[in-house]
Amino acid sequence: MSQFEYILQQVINAVSLGSLYALVAVGLSIVFGVLKLTNFAHGDVMMVGAFTTVLLIAIGVPFIPAMIAGILASALAGFLIERIAYRPIRNAPDVTRLLTSLAVTYILENLGILLFTSSPRNFPLPDMLNSSWQLAGGAITFTNINVLTVALTFVSLIGLGWFITRTTVGLGMRAAAEDMSAAQLVGLDVNKLIIVAFLVASAFAGLAGVLWAAQAGVVQPQMGFTPLLKAFVAAIIGGFGSISGALLGGYMLGALEIFIVAFLPDPVVPYRDAIVFTLLIAFLLFRPGGLMQPNREIKL
Amino acid sequence: MVTADAPLLQIDDLEVNFGAVRALKGVSLDVREGEVIALVGANGAGKSTTLRSISGLARPKAGTIRFDGVVINRRSPPQIVRLGVAHCPEGRRLFGSLTVAENLRLGACTRSDADGVARDTETMFVLFPILRERWRQLAGTLSGGEQQQLALARALMAAPRLLLLDEPSLGVAPLLVRHIFEALAELKRQGMTMLLVEQNIALALNLADRAYVLRTGKVALSGDAAELRDDDRVAQAYLGAAE
Numbered sequence A: 001m002s003q004f005e006y007i008l009q010q011v012i013n014a015v016s017l018g019s020l021y022a023l024v025a026v027g028l029s030i031v032f033g034v035l036k037l038t039n040f041a042h043g044d045v046m047m048v049g050a051f052t053t054v055l056l057i058a059i060g061v062p063f064i065p066a067m068i069a070g071i072l073a074s075a076l077a078g079f080l081i082e083r084i085a086y087r088p089i090r091n092a093p094d095v096t097r098l099l100t101s102l103a104v105t106y107i108l109e110n111l112g113i114l115l116f117t118s119s120p121r122n123f124p125l126p127d128m129l130n131s132s133w134q135l136a137g138g139a140i141t142f143t144n145i146n147v148l149t150v151a152l153t154f155v156s157l158i159g160l161g162w163f164i165t166r167t168t169v170g171l172g173m174r175a176a177a178e179d180m181s182a183a184q185l186v187g188l189d190v191n192k193l194i195i196v197a198f199l200v201a202s203a204f205a206g207l208a209g210v211l212w213a214a215q216a217g218v219v220q221p222q223m224g225f226t227p228l229l230k231a232f233v234a235a236i237i238g239g240f241g242s243i244s245g246a247l248l249g250g251y252m253l254g255a256l257e258i259f260i261v262a263f264l265p266d267p268v269v270p271y272r273d274a275i276v277f278t279l280l281i282a283f284l285l286f287r288p289g290g291l292m293q294p295n296r297e298i299k300l
Numbered sequence B: 001m002v003t004a005d006a007p008l009l010q011i012d013d014l015e016v017n018f019g020a021v022r023a024l025k026g027v028s029l030d031v032r033e034g035e036v037i038a039l040v041g042a043n044g045a046g047k048s049t050t051l052r053s054i055s056g057l058a059r060p061k062a063g064t065i066r067f068d069g070v071v072i073n074r075r076s077p078p079q080i081v082r083l084g085v086a087h088c089p090e091g092r093r094l095f096g097s098l099t100v101a102e103n104l105r106l107g108a109c110t111r112s113d114a115d116g117v118a119r120d121t122e123t124m125f126v127l128f129p130i131l132r133e134r135w136r137q138l139a140g141t142l143s144g145g146e147q148q149q150l151a152l153a154r155a156l157m158a159a160p161r162l163l164l165l166d167e168p169s170l171g172v173a174p175l176l177v178r179h180i181f182e183a184l185a186e187l188k189r190q191g192m193t194m195l196l197v198e199q200n201i202a203l204a205l206n207l208a209d210r211a212y213v214l215r216t217g218k219v220a221l222s223g224d225a226a227e228l229r230d231d232d233r234v235a236q237a238y239l240g241a242a243e
Ligand SMILES: Nc1ncnc2c1ncn2[C@@H]1O[C@H](COP(=O)(O)OP(=O)(O)OP(=O)(O)O)[C@@H](O)[C@H]1O
Pocket: A300, B018, B021, B022, B023, B041, B042, B043, B044, B045, B046, B047, B048, B049, B050, B090
């Protein structure tokens, strides 16, 4: 295997992993934008989508409709979380809101354990998606689920880009993220915008959850924790609250993780996450606002 | 409905508290259709709080605010915009990461008459030609004066019947202040009703028909703008609050 093909293989892996991080991070950023709240339950919204999809496939629903149902289930979960848990404390102090977000996480995860136990379940991926492509005489391989992940990520991110730059509701969402009372003064219905933000962010979490579980081959109630943590890092790299920053951060983190494993000497590889977090701290020392530096302080 | 003589905006005994701070202690004022009313006073007198109460951002503790005969104390800001009140806030409060075009589009977000919106956009280009040049630029990259013009245009895009203006000269270069006040005078000629808060008393009293002088949350003085221009008590209201 030549050096070039090896590198190309790593790039493919990086784009595939980065896509997942980007999907989750974008959702986190959307919610943070309008509520200035780190929604820890975002990972559990992923789990809701993944479980819905698995259960539907188990009763014979084909993959694609099951995935769409999973995405809708996640959107519904996000809607309910906002309505039941976050709206009543919208103007409460930050600590209260943060603890509420953690509480929602624990409730959802324990609900998942109660319903499905904490042991992993097989994700019944259709053979078609598991089949792999071999290029350059087997030096480069990727599966159809990798292709699907990247394709769906690109399509949904382009759709999101259109939504937040071309529609009044999307522009309103960004306006509200920047200055909530100015948004009200021009006549935007902030309640509606927050609901839309949760629906969109949670649908992204649902898509990410299904793809994440499909790649891992399993689902389990705590599956949202790792992607949430990674997406959090990605969003911070990008500048918390910035949607394009989250996207960029997601792909950068994916690339960083893959390249550490691929190109650094073997003894270092187990410390991948430690290296990533050290780099993150170093990066934040130089650029505390992340790549996009949004969140200028806003007087209300 | 406004009957022959009823004011477009009528505020009676308005009280607003922020915790222990009594920002407004019973303010009464009225604005008739077509009038320009100046609201002046020292820092912290309660000018912005008065405007924020009208547009629904601040919640009055007591008193009533009537617009076009309807009590709007408990209405939400978007509802109040839909009734016909636009508020151009202190410090401009533009959406800096959106373009000039997008800011104006959101200014018109309560409207469904696309033709009217397009026509009003053209009107904004006549009032503020710089906006056409800056059309695709991010609002955050404009100069202070350009931003103030955009903030005014954004408020006007709601096609309001009453325009609330909070310190349109703040942070604007003197030459552009003149330009902005010429635009306000043009709006006045076209019949726009305005409630203008302004630190620059001379400018405000020149433009206005009548004026109210606020002093620590109360109306200290009110009357014909031309008469107040020569009244020592206006300056005293400022000094008094600074003590
Ligand atoms: N959100 C708030 N929380 C607490 N106090 C406030 C708040 N907003 C205004 N105040 C207080 O209410 C009083 C009136 O403030 P307001 O902003 O209405 O004054 P102003 O006349 O607009 O002053 P300026 O000329 O400085 O803009 C001040 O004492 C101010 O400190």
